[in-house]
Amino acid sequence: MTFSAAPLRLSTAAADFETAFKARLHWSADADAAIEQRVAEILADVQKRGDAAVIEYTKRFDRLDVADMTALELTVEELRAAFESLPAVQREALEAAARRVRSYHEAQKKASGESWQYRDEDGTLLGQKVTPLDRVGIYVPGGKAAYPSSVLMNAIPAHVAGVGEIIMVVPTPGGEKNPLVLAAAHVAGVSRAFTIGGAQAVAALAYGTATVPAVDKVTGPGNAYVAAAKRRVFGTVGIDMIAGPSEILVLADGSTPPDWVAMDLFSQAEHDELAQSILLCPDAAYIDRVQQEIDRLLPTMPRAEIIAASLNGRGALIHTRDMEEACAISNRIAPEHLEVSSADPHRWEPLLKHAGAIFLGAYTSESLGDYCAGPNHVLPTSGTARFSSPLGVYDFQKRSSLIEVSEQGAQTLGRIAVTLAEGEGLPAHAEAARMRLK
Template identity: 65%
Template sequence: MSREPIRRLNAADTDFEDRLGDLLAWESVADEAVEGAVAEILEAVRTRGDAAVIDYTNRFDRRQLQAGVDFQVSAEAMQAALQRISAAERGALETAADRVRAYHERQLQESWQYTEADGTVLGQKITPMERVGIYVPGGKASYPSSVLMNALPAKVAGVDSVIMVVPAPDGQLSDLVLAAAAIAGVDRVFSIGGAQAVAALAYGTETVPRVDKIVGPGNIFVASAKRAVFGRVAIDMIAGPSEILVICDGKTDPDWIAMDLLSQAEHDEQAQSILLSPDRGFLDAVQESLQKLVAELPRRDIAAASLAGRGALIEVESIGQAIEVSNRVAPEHLEVSVEDPERYLSQIRHAGAIFLGRHTAEALGDYCAGPNHVLPTSGTARFSSPLGVYDFQKRSSIIHCSPEGADQLGRVAGALARGEGLEAHARSAEYRVRK
């Protein structure tokens, strides 16, 4: 790493807001060349179905699929993968799944209704989606945690069928990913990826059923495809690079905080790691820890590039000011590594996930704490929430008017409808009015 591996900012500087804005700036997934290629793939899959999926899969993933060959992964293959992984890996997956399932079961929404004095019934019917698709990265990447975090909330919600797509470059599939699919109860798995897999889920093919919603992370082609099919199907979000913001009072081991920052920096060069502290000496210590610890990481080059390009150590006046800056950033992951962190919780307004206390590493949330690790990025925590059971449930309004209710509401609706110049609306409502 260079002598200055991560920028230093001070919230007291007159140009701090401008420098913070520059630090947070990130171009979203919008590339004309990519979008043009994705549009071509989507149209080909929409019109040619499996044939187009096979052509693109063979081209991009170096496969040799033939027309008519089934690219679905059998239930037997998933169970075989579950048997091949080590006992420690299986135990970790099952423990994580149990915790994720238990947390999300508390999110279940139930239908409700109430009866007014005149007998009119109003309410809301909660219904799970019929079929959802989850995209899981493949190839060099092996993300069984993504399987659990995307599939389990859908299963808890009561979705009829969870369809998983995962690319298999050179025909290689991760046993851990397939084992996670078996543990999470994924109904069908297809060994395809990229924009062609998103298209197959959105439009349906001879082999892949059309879904109601597509969730899960992917590269720029996957993200662009999800953006393009939104409206035909629902999607979870267009995710940006991973982010962590740590607020620390200077009393946590600097190596702990440095490694927390590195845990995001190692994702990719665009990931963002920010530390806020009122203790300048602590910021110095963390900077030294970063220099020392990054050299020990297998992905040291990626982490170093992330810290140098988008990381920052920021001196603030107080923990209160740190929270103000954090709310401005609206980070994906927020660690509050201070004494009595609960006292600050009410002041935190914008964050995807909040990790309280010195012993709560963000990495625990990535894998096994229980809450979902699919979180809003790039400041979208101002208006977005983590993936949850509620993302796989629909709400239908219930209105059942009694004769008395129809009489009263018909008069109100008639007056409002005529005010809008909609005579048929007015008459429709007033036909139920007692003369």
């Protein structure tokens, strides 16, 4: 079967651009009501019955019929054996990617994840104490696709942050275990791993069972049921984010080979039909050449049907007046992945404020960031890059304020506190400060 893809062509000069642009960007994070109801029932059941409920749902959804939870736990030895069973080229690729991801996050920790303190002029100590979370859970998708890269991107920053225990859950429908995923868990230092998935896995991590320990935070991507479950357990545990469909925005000046850009658009479109791939470019002739490459390359792609559905349903090729306008539109979109495919990317980078990750230059394909560049590939989607950041070491740490007020400082601060506390009608607050005044 032959598939064709014609992403929506837009021009910022057109009178109806704003209407068409907003319609193409639209995506709702609201979960289906039936999914929400089912997830609520699963969470409540796991919270009530623990292991028994997890075993029941794993049998129903993943076709794994086991007598007890021990059959659903992957041992450290099994993870190591999976790593050792891989071809040398795969072992080396995993280790090389892990080294780069670890090196980046160690630098991140040094820059933004250390405790600090100072004393002001009256001797009062003020500061911040940074400590790691005790235990985190990482969800790794299974089923149709397996993502060893997700293991590295979630477990390694947790490890670098100093998290004491990392619990991995991964569905294995029909009992099919992906050796790369298991090997990645070994390389990344996962503490314990269970072959469970879906809302029941999130519930087990959030509430704990007799076998699965309760964690402090749950991270990692998943389907609509996993996303709904993470949304519902937030507050009992922390979560990283509620991720929407994958996105790429290519900001091009026409200097990059058009087949490179076409393939970069494919790289996100192949994730699923709701993924979004957008090109912004001031050169209309170049946009035509990219479309020609889309037409030429699509029939060669194993996932052509998914790519075509994504590009036809949510893709866009947008002709802008100039690169400055392209940068402004990019900031409005706040994409998950932003490629600056330009002969001079550093000219445009200062104009770009909102993006999960920015890939500079024609040789920096987004796919390198997915696997081995070093920065985290867990990124904000659906415009949330306006206020959110990539997953990082800081997501596996918490911060406590340090305050040690000197006797002299208590005289100055106490008078301020008394005035404000009385103004708020909280006399005990005021008196606690007043008692320390000379």
